[in-house]
Amino acid sequence: xxxxxxxxxxxxxxxxxxxxxxxxxxxxxxxxxxxxxxxxxxxxxxxxxxxxxxxxxxxxxxxxxxxxxxxxxxxxxxxxxxxxxxxxxxxxxxxxxxxxxxxxxxxxxxxxxxxxxxxxxxxxxxxxxxxxxxxxxxxxx
Numbered sequence: 001x002x003x004x005x006x007x008x009x010x011x012x013x014x015x016x017x018x019x020x021x022x023x024x025x026x027x028x029x030x031x032x033x034x035x036x037x038x039x040x041x042x043x044x045x046x047x048x049x050x051x052x053x054x055x056x057x058x059x060x061x062x063x064x065x066x067x068x069x070x071x072x073x074x075x076x077x078x079x080x081x082x083x084x085x086x087x088x089x090x091x092x093x094x095x096x097x098x099x100x101x102x103x104x105x106x107x108x109x110x111x112x113x114x115x116x117x118x119x120x121x122x123x124x125x126x127x128x129x130x131x132x133x134x135x136x137x138x139x140x141x
Contacts, residue, residue: 003076004079006083007065007078007082008061009083010083011083011084012061012087013087014084014088014090015059015087016055016058018090018091018092018095021091022051022096025098025101025102026048029101030044030048033106044108047118048102050098054091057130060133068140068141073140082136086133086136093128093132094129097125101122104118
C-alpha cells in the first residue's frame with residue numbers, strides 16, 4: 001500500500017522544490033535591490049514570494065490524488081504519472097516565475113513606475129502551473 005502514495009508525494013515534493021528554488025532566486029535579487037534603494041522594500045519582498053503559491057497547488061493536488069487513490073478512482077500507476085509530470089510542470093513554472101520576479105525586481109528598482117507591469121509577467125508564468133494543476137484534476141476525474 002505504501003507505493004500507492006508515491007504519485008501524490010512526487011506532486012507535492014516537486015512543487016515545493018520549485019517554490020523553494022524560485023523564491024530563492026527572487027529573494028536574492030530582492031536582497032540586492034533593497035541594499036541599494038531606500039524605500040519600497042515590501043513590494044520587492046512580495047514579488048519574491050510569488051513562486052511560493054506553486055507549493056499550495058502541490059499540496060492540494062497531493063490531498064486530492066491520495067483521496068482518489070484511496071477511493072479507487074485512480075490507480076497507483078496513474079497517480080505516479082500525474083504526480084510526476086504535473087509536478088514537473090508546476091516545479092518548472094515556480095523556478096521560471098522566480099527568474100521573472102528577479103528581473104522584475106531589478107527593473108523596477110531602476111524604474112519604479114513599471115513594478116505593476118513586471119508583476120503581470122510574473123502572473124503569466126504562474127498560469128502554466130494553474131494549467132497543469134487543472135489538467136491533473138481533469139485527469140483524476
